[in-house]
């Protein structure tokens with residue numbers, strides 16, 4: 001990724017020795033801390049966590065189970081209070097959830113009695129209250145079409161397979177046109193074929209919409225295939241960013257081209273070595 005360095009010191013972000021011009025930074029996590037009170041006393045999950053994510057970047061997050069990945073993502077989403085430090089979107093500290101950040105969870109939590117279209121329209125109606133009814137419907141249909149659900153607009157959510165429900169979840173998140181998309185193991189419960197299909201759909205829409213994506217995954221291959229950078233978290237308590245790996249494969253990528261690339265096993269080894277130590 002090309003770095004512009006001719007900016008004043010004050011307007012720069014610093015991370016792992018890399019300097020980013022501030023107008024290129026979408027998300028800034030600064031000295032972030034999270035403490036959960038427990039019956040045995042305070043549990044410090046995250047401490048001194050610093051991470052900057054660039055506009056239009058796709059970042060994947062890996063780390064051992066329980067290190068605090070979901071905690072970090074839910075704090076970015078504004079759904080989990082920050083104990084100390086700061087999270088900013090385009091330089092503005094977040095104060096809670098907002099339509100600038102869309103979230104996709106492992107289970108999409110749709111309204112089961114509503115159709116796919118109605119589920120997507122729920123978010124669209126909230127975010128675009130001044131658009132006409134037909135404009136809002138068009139937005140919802142556009143994204144349902146993009147995720148391959150053109151024939152299932154009027155199916156109730158509880159009549160859809162898990163993979164189809166997650167497609168609705170993806171459509172719903174993109175339809176509110178967020179600046180940042182936050183994904184918490186979105187394909188964790190799906191079979192590998194569906195998982196691959198949805199990865200392709202996700203990348204296609206992300207690429208077209210030019211938004212920033214932050215995705216937690218336990219799958220090292222998925223982390224490499226999707227990301228511009230893979231962020232590795234240390235094990236808790238007091239977890240922080242342990243290492244960051246830039247994935248320099250050209251886009252668009254195919255699984256075949258990635259697997260056949262000379263650097264693929266080097267990247268893979270780097271991530272596995274981190275997780276094993």
Ligand SMILES: Nc1ncnc2c1ncn2[C@@H]1O[C@H](COP(=O)(O)OP(=O)(O)OP(=O)(O)O)[C@@H](O)[C@H]1O
Pocket residue numbers: 036037038043045063064065066067068069070071072236
């Ligand atoms: N509300 C809470 N109160 C107390 N402790 C919590 C709370 N939520 C999470 N934790 C603890 O904080 C730690 C981090 O949890 P978190 O779910 O963020 O980890 P994770 O890395 O996303 O895990 P996984 O990969 O298994 O999903 C865990 O030890 C968890 O038990």
